[in-house]
Amino acid sequence: MKALTQLARYTLMIFVALIALIPILWMVFGSFRSHQEIFEYATSLNIHLIIPVEWTLQNYVDVIMDERNPIFQFIGNTLFIAVTVTVLVLFFNSMAAFAFAKLNFPFKNVLFICLMSAMIIPGEVTLVPNYLLMNDLGWVDDYKALIFPSLVNVFGIFLLRQFFEEIPKDMMEAARIDGASWFRIYWSIVLPLAVPALITLGIITFLANWDSYFWPLIVLNDDSKQMIQVALANFSSLAGTEWAKILAANTISTLPILIGFLFVQKYYIQGISTSGMK
Amino acid sequence: MELKKSITPKKNLSISNKFSMSYGKSEKLAGIAFVLPIAVLLIIFMFYPMIQAFIISFQDFNLISQKKTFIGFDNYINLFKDKEFIASLKHSFYFAMVVVPVQGIISLGLALLLQKKSRINSFFRTIYFIPVVISTAVAATVFELIYSKDFGLLNAILEALHLPTVNFLSNPDTAMNGVIILGIWKAAGFFMIIFLAGLNNIPADLYEAAHVDGAGKIRQFFSITLPLLKRTIAFVAIITTIDAIKLSALVYVLTGGGPSGSTETTVVYIFRTAFEQMSMGYASAAAFILFAIVLIISLIQMKLFKSDVEY
Amino acid sequence: MKKKLTIMMFFIMLVGSLLAGCSSGNSDQASDNAGDGNSEGGVVQLTFWRNAGNDVENKVYEDLIKGFEEQNPNIKVKMTPIPFGDYETKLRTALAAGNPPDVMAIDSPNLAAYADAGAIKSIDEYMKSEGNVDDILEGTLSGMKYNDEIYLAPIVESGIAMFYNKNLFEEKGVPFPSEDPNNPWTWEQVLEAAKKLNDPANGVYGIDPAQGFGDGEGPAYFKMPILWQFGAEVLSQDGTTADGYLNSPEAIEALQFYQDLYEKHKVAAVELPPDPFATGKVAISMDGTWALAHLKNNFPDFKLGEDFGIAPLPKAKQKAAPNGGWALGIASKSEHPEEAWKLIQYITSYEGIKTYAEATGDIPARYSVAEDMPELNEYPKNIFVTQAQNYAENRPVTPAYPTVSKAMKELFEDIGISGRNVEAAAAEAVEKIDKEIKKTQN
The missing domain is CATH 3.40.190.10 (Periplasmic binding protein-like II)
Known part of the structure; x- marks a missing residue:
């Protein structure tokens, strides 16, 4: 009976894994195919649906050697922005989340509703006013326009507050009595306990910036400064979509993230189970 | 970690009033200092543009002409008579009403499946997280291929099993379900992780005690897991509701709002109106109607979950 | 206390950089807006x-x-x-x-x-x-x-033309279409060929009459010519109304013909995978000059002249092409x-x-x-x-064009995908367009 439930469990797990994996397998294997092959076999059940008939590295050569679209430069630009934003987001938003979770201060509820509102308003409608603001600040075509407006992460404040609330208040009060400053309590008691949450938020913020397309498209004019997703969009034109190159370029830009995640998730899972919140 | 030992409940603190007063004051000051950076950024980069958008919503504003005329509530009044706008609201709400519970249950299920700490589980966690990482455009293309009515895999499999075939993307009645499946596929892994974090906060000794008392797995789930997970569930519910009603990205890449406008959600409608029809004022008014609706829903949700989530 | 200082410093730095950003930005902008024309050397x-x-x-x-x-x-x-x-x-x-x-x-x-x-x-x-x-x-x-x-x-x-898959034509014994731009096939001839070429069981559809159902300007560009070929117009000459034009008998005939390809004759598929023509999934496809380069670069084994040919756009009452x-x-x-x-x-x-x-x-x-x-x-x-x-x-010249384009897209989706009554769908499109024209005239 037990063996049977185990079997059922693993079958389910593998089934879900297949559903999760098929598109990425199609992408990675597809990147080793010629354009002409990609959709030839895309519509029937056979082995070549996923596995290339004729393997080729040409797509990678095309994408990497393309002088007009230096993919590694775009990846570098994006990496710079994503890391900068992630570090700053973690710092400022965890501070705010700490205050919301553990401190009483005037206008707390008002501010919280304001934050909620900022999360609810569709970005499409603030795009033009935001662009005007960037224009007035002289930040058009400047990385500041990508960094500063991304620093408020309402979702992050929500998530972290959630975690911080679990931390017993008496622990902090004891520290207060021992003369610790609020900043020290935040820095050396609360943050270490919330490492898993910080990593979750870090991953999400990083991914969001890695995927950001619309805002960089609007505020950056100099193509050498552009972000990776905007560069990828340039593989489509009126004439058609260069699928083979898109798949290769996407594989190049996704694999490092996946490997990074594999690495971080180990730490992340450990973090959860050893954080030992009481 | 000397601090841990000297835990004393606040009410029994035998310290002078003077201390508590300064405690309160310093707490206030600290609170303000901690939220100040975020508050400043919020005002500059979110509220200022929002207020401007709000002003625009009372104007007849052709996007590219820079001519703006104040027209009062006309935009709002016309929107309530606009069939397309009402339809787009329906599409958004249909999406949210399906996605919020279904995605929640699936991601909680995945979290429970992979809750135990083991190598195999952490391997599968990574795999389930992959859809979160992969480019939406690529994922949408694959889904389009799978869904395709006459050429797709899904129907090939259904036919082989002698089941009725579906045509998600060309049937206005079912197209939204195609978007829903892609949406859940893309996001379930992420919320699985949020649930995992919540599950790991439930002390293991509670389960042990329940086990000793002879409670089965199912009873344990309903009497321990669910109640203690309430906070996480509230969080996931509120966040996914907001995100689901604001759905747009998946629609752009999968259906572009079609067929026959059947997947045009409110945000897609707003975008089209603002940037294709160039009626920025009208689009802004639509956005604020949506804003009001979502804000009310969120506040109600917060009230409902109030026992654990303040505010 | 030290930590507090650090964070204060950090914050001051942030604000400082913000301000620095503003000021440097302002000077940039000044040179952008006015200075650059008159800067040194007159560049x-x-x-x-x-x-x-x-x-x-x-x-x-x-x-x-x-x-x-x-x-x-x-x-x-x-x-x-x-x-x-x-x-x-x-x-x-x-x-x-x-x-x-x-x-x-x-x-x-x-x-x-x-x-x-x-x-x-x-x-x-x-x-x-x-x-x-x-x-x-x-x-x-x-x-x-x-x-x-x-x-x-x-x-x-x-410019667009009718691309046809020679291999499929030969397989089914269908004669190749006329390649004389002054004397193209009629839509009736195209329909006859499409019926013979149609073979859904083997994953081949007869025709993709106007690039499926896309987004953006594509639908209007590819689909308006069908109206023109049947002798209809979208708007009046002065661009003031669609009434009597997009719902004229000629327009209804064109729209009905288009709908029949999908609904009655079933020689067209509403959903097609990417590059359906080059992978032999449709036998006839209307496509643009740009497709020639796309096919040449990405489908080297699918050759013009051998595997596919190009014929002028079909006519009905008259010849017409988009520009x-x-x-x-x-x-x-x-x-x-x-x-x-x-x-x-x-x-x-x-x-x-x-x-x-x-x-x-x-x-x-x-x-x-x-x-x-x-x-x-x-x-x-x-x-x-x-x-x-x-x-x-030319597509109609009117400030309301964005709405015209959208209405065209929706009209052809309504009749092609949803199988709506042609006259009702056309009437609705006329209403939408005329409402917007009135608005832009004020």
């Missing part, structure tokens, strides 16, 4: 935005800019190619903020909306005095006008209209267009260039050229 910086094309198009644009800068050492051009799908979103945001580029590419059917809003400048005088307008294809030039003034300068003309495309205009806000015109003049001159057309294989917008490119008089390019010169029609 003018022009900004030029366009929608990114394929590699060849991007390359030839870079070459043209280089050539222009060599000829005009006092003008520098900063060209930004922008992803095709979102080009107009970016352009319109910049226009809304009053910060547009000096020179920009605009899709001709949208011209009226831009001109009516005062976003772009009339270049009528420049064109008439220095643009050699008599050399520009007549149909093309009329698409560059709004209220009888020229606003845009064309480089190339677009119009991306052309260059100057922003009203531009501080350097003279220099901007020089750039446009350079690119749209005989030499500029020749360079461009020879590289991309597109149809040049000037008669003189077409005459000097022998391959344009040979199959298959002669089909596109003859259609563009003799049978091309």
